[in-house]
Every structure is written in structure tokens, then in C-alpha cells.
Amino acid sequence: MNAMRPILLIEDNPMDVDLTLRAFSKRRLANPVEVARDGEEAMRRVDAWEGGEPPPLLILLDLKLPKVDGMDVLGRIKAHPRLRSVPVVVLTTSTEEVDMRTAYQLGANSYIVKPVSFDNFMEVATQIELYWGVLNHALENP
Amino acid sequence: MHGGSEEAIDFHLIAEHTCDWESWLDPEGKAIWVNAVVEDITGRAPAECLAMADYPLALADSRDRPILEQILSEARVGGRGNDQPLRIRRVDGSQAWVAISWKGVRHPEGGLAGIRLSIRDQSTSRIGPFLNRYHHALSRLARSGVLSSGSLQDAFEAITETAARVLDVARVGIWLLDDARSRIDCRDMFDLAGGVHSAGQIVEKARYPDYFRALEEDRVVDAHQARHDPRTRELTDDYLAPLGIGAMLDTPIVRGGRTVGVLCHEQMGPARHWIPGEVSFASSLADMVAMALEASERREIEARQGRLASILEATPDFVGTTGTDGRPTYINPAGRRLVGLAQDESLEDWEVGQLYPLWAKEQRDRVAIPTAIREGVWSGESAFQDRHGVPFPVSQVLIAHKDEHGHLKFLSTVARDLRPWKAAQAALQERERFLATLVANLPGVAYRRRNEPGWPMEYISKGCLELTGYPAESLMAGQPCFNDIVHPEDRERVYAEVDLALAEYRSFKVEYRIVRADGREIWVWSKGRGIYNEAGWLVAREGFIGDITERVQAQLALERLNTELEGRVAERTARLAEANQHLEAFAYSVSHDLKAPLRGIDGYSRLLLEDYRDALPEEGQRFLDNIRAASGRMNQLIDDLLAYSRLERRELSSIRVGLDNIVARVLAEREIELSERALVLDNQVGDLVVVADADALTQAVRNLLDNALKFSRDASPARIAITAEPRDGRVILKVADNGCGFDMKYHDRIFDIFQRLHRAEEFPGTGVGLAIVRKAMERMGGKVWAESTPGVGTSFFLELPT
Numbered sequence: 028m029n030a031m032r033p034i035l036l037i038e039d040n041p042m043d044v045d046l047t048l049r050a051f052s053k054r055r056l057a058n059p060v061e062v063a064r065d066g067e068e069a070m071r072r073v074d075a076w077e078g079g080e081p082p083p084l085l086i087l088l089d090l091k092l093p094k095v096d097g098m099d100v101l102g103r104i105k106a107h108p109r110l111r112s113v114p115v116v117v118l119t120t121s122t123e124e125v126d127m128r129t130a131y132q133l134g135a136n137s138y139i140v141k142p143v144s145f146d147n148f149m150e151v152a153t154q155i156e157l158y159w160g161v162l163n164h165a166l167e168n169p
Numbered sequence: 170m171h172g173g174s175e176e177a178i179d180f181h182l183i184a185e186h187t188c189d190w191e192s193w194l195d196p197e198g199k200a201i202w203v204n205a206v207v208e209d210i211t212g213r214a215p216a217e218c219l220a221m222a223d224y225p226l227a228l229a230d231s232r233d234r235p236i237l238e239q240i241l242s243e244a245r246v247g248g249r250g251n252d253q254p255l256r257i258r259r260v261d262g263s264q265a266w267v268a269i270s271w272k273g274v275r276h277p278e279g280g281l282a283g284i285r286l287s288i289r290d291q292s293t294s295r296i297g298p299f300l301n302r303y304h305h306a307l308s309r310l311a312r313s314g315v316l317s318s319g320s321l322q323d324a325f326e327a328i329t330e331t332a333a334r335v336l337d338v339a340r341v342g343i344w345l346l347d348d349a350r351s352r353i354d355c356r357d358m359f360d361l362a363g364g365v366h367s368a369g370q371i372v373e374k375a376r377y378p379d380y381f382r383a384l385e386e387d388r389v390v391d392a393h394q395a396r397h398d399p400r401t402r403e404l405t406d407d408y409l410a411p412l413g414i415g416a417m418l419d420t421p422i423v424r425g426g427r428t429v430g431v432l433c434h435e436q437m438g439p440a441r442h443w444i445p446g447e448v449s450f451a452s453s454l455a456d457m458v459a460m461a462l463e464a465s466e467r468r469e470i471e472a473r474q475g476r477l478a479s480i481l482e483a484t485p486d487f488v489g490t491t492g493t494d495g496r497p498t499y500i501n502p503a504g505r506r507l508v509g510l511a512q513d514e515s516l517e518d519w520e521v522g523q524l525y526p527l528w529a530k531e532q533r534d535r536v537a538i539p540t541a542i543r544e545g546v547w548s549g550e551s552a553f554q555d556r557h558g559v560p561f562p563v564s565q566v567l568i569a570h571k572d573e574h575g576h577l578k579f580l581s582t583v584a585r586d587l588r589p590w591k592a593a594q595a596a597l598q599e600r601e602r603f604l605a606t607l608v609a610n611l612p613g614v615a616y617r618r619r620n621e622p623g624w625p626m627e628y629i630s631k632g633c634l635e636l637t638g639y640p641a642e643s644l645m646a647g648q649p650c651f652n653d654i655v656h657p658e659d660r661e662r663v664y665a666e667v668d669l670a671l672a673e674y675r676s677f678k679v680e681y682r683i684v685r686a687d688g689r690e691i692w693v694w695s696k697g698r699g700i701y702n703e704a705g706w707l708v709a710r711e712g713f714i715g716d717i718t719e720r721v722q723a724q725l726a727l728e729r730l731n732t733e734l735e736g737r738v739a740e741r742t743a744r745l746a747e748a749n750q751h752l753e754a755f756a757y758s759v760s761h762d763l764k765a766p767l768r769g770i771d772g773y774s775r776l777l778l779e780d781y782r783d784a785l786p787e788e789g790q791r792f793l794d795n796i797r798a799a800s801g802r803m804n805q806l807i808d809d810l811l812a813y814s815r816l817e818r819r820e821l822s823s824i825r826v827g828l829d830n831i832v833a834r835v836l837a838e839r840e841i842e843l844s845e846r847a848l849v850l851d852n853q854v855g856d857l858v859v860v861a862d863a864d865a866l867t868q869a870v871r872n873l874l875d876n877a878l879k880f881s882r883d884a885s886p887a888r889i890a891i892t893a894e895p896r897d898g899r900v901i902l903k904v905a906d907n908g909c910g911f912d913m914k915y916h917d918r919i920f921d922i923f924q925r926l927h928r929a930e931e932f933p934g935t936g937v938g939l940a941i942v943r944k945a946m947e948r949m950g951g952k953v954w955a956e957s958t959p960g961v962g963t964s965f966f967l968e969l970p971t
Binding site for chain 2: 040042043046049120122141142143144145146148
């Protein structure tokens, strides 16, 4: 069911992955969170989705990734006619205007700067949860 | 005495006292009375006349007898007439001209009483009334001045017009003989009817020999019937008949006893009797033509003499004349000046001997004068002396003037003061010597090369030995030729540049190498120009060659240095650009990588506090709080640094922004803090427009407001005033607080990055805020400064362009 549709977190920093997962769990997010640890792995996933595997419910994407840049991953997803509808939230430390502009131009659904403070991070998790809730709701009541 | 009427008696009374020849005839024409004057004119006594059968006809010249018969017949029917010219024969057979007036006198009842004849002698000096006309005309002409002062043509025209009008002839012309006396040229011809003048006709002597002979011999040609007159007959076909001329009166124009031309009166119609008065009038006019010619010549001579005189007066040379006695008769103004004579000083007390120094006087007496007398002229160098006996050189010409017999009349001399010339000569010599010294002592060489194949060296100064290692003599002898010591690689370029300059008539300046006698290469510059003759042909070139080896070497070293320097600058610029890129990458890394561990520290310490609070003692919890506070400050520091770095790297815009809007936006951002503090805020910023980057300006204002809020923390109440005013085309924004203030000696330091005046526990901060303000202002073309008094407050000022 929809509750089983996973959220994909594309993030190379293990501490950030752990903190994100913890923040979600503290918010009691039910969906499973899958993790891709670099751009190359993310691309393999995209290959699989293009091959017919069901895409995730939501993608959280860090931009600065080893091997393949996050922007390339974003571009590939948003260029595909079927995957285009999967919401991608860019979650990054970059406050550079150029990054934000590029991300939105490529089709990102949201651009969130990772806060240093965990309390603020929890806020972000809440926002994402709200986002997820809307999505889940939409999927339950098509 | 028979008297038929009152008039006859009156006539008688008058006739006794007149000087005219008076006659009274009866109606049949028989002489009744003749007065005594008849004897004065004809040489016959009155009684003799009365005895004549056909008086007065017998006294008339046979040629004019028909005229007199005509007069008498007119008178017999009561007719009258005046002043008819008539020739009569004297008792000695000679001819006399008279003018006859006549009247047929009638009785009161109508019958003819008699005939009165009144005859006036025209050949004597007694002037008749019609001669008065001639007299007046001549004196008018003479008085008009046209003969002597007007142009010759004006005089001719005045004369021909007078002749035509007074003598009442159709045409009057002035004809002048040419030098060969072979023809006459018409110089002026007046046509009375048309009132016009013409000229230019020519009559050749060869065609009309009789006419010309008559002109030369008879002096006056009075042809009553020109076409039949032997003197003028030959003119009939060519001249008289075509023009309709019947009578001619030609009076010769005589100068110096010689006929030079003719004044020609032409009468239209069949014939005209020229009477003596007319002839003498015409002769007088011809004399006037001669006078006009003379006056004209005289004027010309006078003008020529005037010109000569003015030349003499104006010439800077000495001009003088000396009589045969050796006394000076004339010295021109320049001459007087030269020898020290006043312009009006008499020459009487002055002797020519005074003019010459002794040796020059001897030369004059022994050589100059004998030569001049013998050959007409002597010229040579001599000397004069002034009044004080100071001699000076002159160049002199002495001319001997002789009369037609070869006797010496006078001497004239022309002399020129040679002092200026001698001085110029001396100056020239001195300059040559100076130039020679100069050239010999110059550090380079001067030269002159002839325009011949190979440009042979005509002259080269001594310095060439030092420059080239070859003596001047050998270069002038072409051993070696100068072209051969020019460096082979430079020859073509040098020749081309020099040839172009010579062709364009301008000077040239070239730099090249020469190979010295010792094989060493040196650099020289050569500056020179072409020398052209009057025809514009290039005859030589002259110039100067100097050693510039040291300069060229220095220049080459400098060029090398410059090249190296440019390379170094380029290298450094590239390195700087690279460093900038690194810096940007670094700033990006800071934002990304430096914050990741911070997030870990903050996140896990938060989880620790949240999940394991109970397991920690109170001190452990405080440690964790400190850890979290430290990471928070570090985060702030990183953010500020990034803001600073971004401000430095970002491209700023320059747009017109409302200062009040910016201030309002910043106040709105800080609304909560402002409302929570016991603070008096006074915002007086009005509607002022500045040119700035809106974000950078907002950041600067925000930082100043934060600063004021922070440092006025302890004031009670805190006051913050924001004002703005235009000044000198710019706008000054002032943010004033009543905070703790600072010592102005730290003024410049507070705008440096990481500089803080307070300990962290007093006022928290990263030391970046004011550095950001200054950076923003610098990049927007503005300024920031502060005025502060410790314990009273601080005012920050932003100056912005508008």
C-alpha cells in the first residue's frame, strides 16, 4: 500500500543520514526511508525506475555528492516523462543563489537549506512530513 | 558831292571817319564817292578809282570777279550782305584778302538811291569782327590747358573739334608723318555731323607723291576745288570722291623747322574758297598740334627725369658730379650722409680732395680719371674718408661725360660703401672658423656626401677616427667606402629610409650599426638632409653621425626587462585568478563541509540532552549546553564570513532605490526585538533616492541597526535615531545611538574584519558586521565612518551616491 512506498534519501554524509533518519523517526514518519550514498548509486536507482521498478514516494536530494553531482541526478529524473512527477526536495548546505536557481530551473519541487541546529532540523522534518502527508493523502484518494 | 538821300549824307559823314574802304555807287553802279582808305588797301587814290570805268570790278582778282558781280547785282535790287571774303589785286599786282559788306539803299518812296560797299582789309593786322571768332577760339583752346597738361589724345580731340566747329567743315583730322616720312597716320579724325572721333587711317607717300611734295614744299595746301587741284587731285578716286569731299585745307604741323604732320580740313560739296583768315586760323591750330606734341614729349622727358632724380635721391649709393675744375657740383642724399655733409649744406667750400684719403686721391688722379677720359668709364676699389678723416673702403665707378667735340664736360661717380660687406665677410669667416672648431670637437662626425654613385664622402670631420677607427682621409678617399662599414643587415633599411626622405625633401634620422676598423660593432644614429641646387636637383647630403651604442644597449636591456616584467605580471595575474577561484571553492566548502560536523555536534548533543538527560549529572548537562553554545557561535561566524565573502565576490547592481524603503524593511525585520525592548526609536528618513545595490544596502543598514541595538542594551531608555539628508549631490544616512560608545582612536580598527573592542561576554559578536558594512559601501561607491564618545553614544554615517 501507499504506506509501504519508500522515501529515498540521497546523501553521502553518514552523520547527516543518521540525523535525518532520527528526525523522521522522532516525527514518527511511517514510510520506510531508503538511502543512496552517492550520485552513482542514485543513478542506478533511476535506471531501475526507468526499467519499470516503482519510483519512491519522495526524493530528498543532497547536491554535493561524490562521483555524480546531485544536479545531474535531479536533471535526469525531471527529464524523464514518467519520473518527472516524483517530488524532489533538494536538501543542501549551499546557500549560493546560483545553486537554488539552477535547482528550481531543473524542476526541484522544494529547496531547503540544511540547518545546523537540530531543533531547526526537526522543523524541516515536520515540513517534509506535512508534504508526505499531503502526498499520502493524495495517493489514498486518487 | 552828290547826295540822293538822308542816308547818303549820314553815310558820307560816317565814311569820313572809318578805317574801312567805303564806296557809294549810283543805282547804275557807277562810283560816286570813295573814301581815302582805298589807297591804304589797293594802292590806288580815290580819284583814280572814280575815274575807272568798271569800279570796283576792275580791282577784284579775276578769280573772285564773278562773286563781286553777283554782289553788285544783288545790291541793285535792294539786297544786302556781310563779310564775304574776296581777293583784290593791288596796284603792284599783289593779292589782298578783304571782306566785303554791301547794301542797296532805297529812297523812302521805294526807288533805289544807291549802293553802299564797305570793304575791310583782311590781310593786315587790323582785326575784323569775324577774326574775333578765331581769336576767341584760339585763346579758349590755349587757356583750357588741354594742350600742355592733358593727354595728347585730349589735345588732339580739342583741336579737331575747335577747327571743325569754328571753320564749319565736315571733318578735321590730325595726321602725323612716320619716322621714315613715307606715310601719314591719322591720329584723330573728328566728324562734325556725327560728333564722333576716329583714328587709324594711313595714307602712303608712294601712292600720292604730289600731295606729299605739296605738304613738304607749299606748306599750306588750300585746295578750293580739291578734285581738280594738282596737289590733291590724285586723292580723288581713293579718298575725296568716296567721302564726297570738295575742298581741302591742309596746314602743316611743323616742329624744329620740319613738317611732322598735317592738320587736314575737309569740306563736303563742290568747292570752298579758303580765305586768309581761315588759313591763318588753321595754321594756328596746326601750331597748337605741334605745341601739344612738344608738351607731351616734354612731359614724358620730365617724367623720365623725375624718375631718374628720384632714383638718385633714393639710392643708398653715393652719386656725385664734379666739374672740370675738380669742384663737386652735386652729391645725392645718400652720398651726403656717407661723407657727413648736411643735406642742405653748400658744396662751395668743399673740395673733392677732402673726400679721398691720400692713396685713393693719387689713384684717382693717376689712374681713374685718365682711364675714364680715355675709355669713358673706370671702376675699381677705392676709399673715401668722412669729415673726421676716418677712411672706409668703397667700390667706385667713375664716368667721364664729354660734349660732341670730345671735350670733357664733367665727371660723375657712383660709389658704394664696402664696410657692411666687409663686416659681413668678416662675420662669415668668423662663423666658418667657429663651425670648423665646433665640428672638430663634436663627439660625433659631420659629413657631406656627393650625389654620385656610391655617395662618395666629400668631407667627414676628424671625429670619424674615434667613431669608426678609420682616419677621415681614408674615408674621403673611399678606403673603405662608408657604405661598406654599415652593418650588412642594416644597409637595405638605412638606404630605403634615407632615399625616401631625400625624395620627399625632408630630413632623415636613422639608427644602424657600423662595423669599426677593429671589427667591433657599434650603434650610431645619423641625422641629415639633402642639399638641392636652384633647379631642385639633389647635389649632396649633409648630416651628422653619433655613437649611441650605450643608449641602444640600455634600451635593449630595458626591453628585455619589460618583456620579463610583463611575463611576470601575467603569471601573477593568472595565479591571482587561480587563488580567487580557490577562495570561492573554499567559501563553498566552508558552507558545506564546515557546517556538516557542526550539525553533528549540535544534533547529537541535542539528542543526548533529550534522550539521556536523566543519566547526566547537572554539571554534565551544563557542559553540553556550552558545547551547543560554542557550535552556535561557530555557525554564526561561518554565516558572517560567507556573507562577507559573497559581498566581495557578487556582482552588485547600481539602481535607484528609495532609502526610506530600505530602512523600513530593516526595521520590519527587527520588529519583535524593537517592540520587546524599552527603546525610543526615531526614524526621520524621508523620500530620498540613492543609487545602490538594494541587498547590499539593506545588509549594511541592518548591520548598523543591529550594532546600535546591541551597544545601547544597557542605556535606559535606549534611543536610536535614524536620519538622512542630501549633501553635495550625495545622501548621508545617520544611525545614532546612546550606547556605550568607543574611543575614537580605535575608529579605523572597528571596520576591519574580526576586530572587536569588547570581550565576548560583554557584547557577543563575530567582528564581521562592520567589515561587511565597509565592504558594501566601498563596492557601491559610498563611504562609512563613525563618531563616538565613550559613555555618550555612537553615530554611524553612510554616504551614498545619488
